[in-house]
Amino acid sequence: MSKIKQFFNNSRKESKTLNERKLEELMKQDIESIFTIILKEHNYTLPISSKSRIGAEISDYLEDYFVEYLTQHTHKRIYNPNSAPKGSTKNSYDFCFHYKYENFDDLIWGDIKAAKISYTNSNPDLGTPEKIIKFIMDGHFYLMFVFLKYDTAKNNQTIFLPFEDGQYVHCQFLKDIHHSIRINPEPQFQVNIHEPEEYRTRDEFLELFYTKYKESIERNISKQEKKKAELDDRFASMKEHLKTYNDKMNHSIL
Numbered sequence: 001m002s003k004i005k006q007f008f009n010n011s012r013k014e015s016k017t018l019n020e021r022k023l024e025e026l027m028k029q030d031i032e033s034i035f036t037i038i039l040k041e042h043n044y045t046l047p048i049s050s051k052s053r054i055g056a057e058i059s060d061y062l063e064d065y066f067v068e069y070l071t072q073h074t075h076k077r078i079y080n081p082n083s084a085p086k087g088s089t090k091n092s093y094d095f096c097f098h099y100k101y102e103n104f105d106d107l108i109w110g111d112i113k114a115a116k117i118s119y120t121n122s123n124p125d126l127g128t129p130e131k132i133i134k135f136i137m138d139g140h141f142y143l144m145f146v147f148l149k150y151d152t153a154k155n156n157q158t159i160f161l162p163f164e165d166g167q168y169v170h171c172q173f174l175k176d177i178h179h180s181i182r183i184n185p186e187p188q189f190q191v192n193i194h195e196p197e198e199y200r201t202r203d204e205f206l207e208l209f210y211t212k213y214k215e216s217i218e219r220n221i222s223k224q225e226k227k228k229a230e231l232d233d234r235f236a237s238m239k240e241h242l243k244t245y246n247d248k249m250n251h252s253i254l
Helices: 003-041 055-072 129-137 202-253
Strands: 078-083 095-101 104-116 143-152 158-161 170-173
Touching: 003 055, 003 095, 003 104, 003 143, 003 170, 055 078, 055 095, 055 104, 055 143, 129 202
Parallel strands: 104 143
Antiparallel strands: 078 095, 095 104, 143 158, 143 170
């Protein structure tokens, strides 16, 4: 490839990346703006008893208001908002919507993650790998997290607090999650929500996803192989303990 042709190819790639980053930033700004308005309308307080872990209740409350807000206020880029079906704890999203900007028009999943301010090492579950795989295989890609911080108000209700930058809402795509993310044995994505986001392309995310999922599977295999190797000795030991127990039972019955 000539240097001139390579230069133009690289320029097109850079332009495409910049356009995609503009789209992603705009999407995050739109959702952050809506949830900030919702919190402000509630004076940053929700009538929910601030127990130790109330993330699900906060999500239920806010996702319904998200749909209600967009039903009453038409948005030029967001349409067809929906909240998660009620009565199930295994929903793929807390809320979803379609986003249209220029030639882009697609379904977006949203997941609300609220962390109590005292939990500095909050590592919430961020979804299963298979959920993300199915979403991508169905022709979509973007899963957005809405991060919030809360505490207990004097009246035992839930009050939301700003992040260090003064914002009450931070939106982040799964694809830009901190590289320390891991997939636990459940399996669920997990990361400390206080870790900063790291921009990466969709292809780069797929590479990270593959690496993390493979590492998780290998850890599980290693644990299962260790259990398998210990199985004979453990059951031999149980057999001896059971023999002692049987002798005791026979003696007591006689």
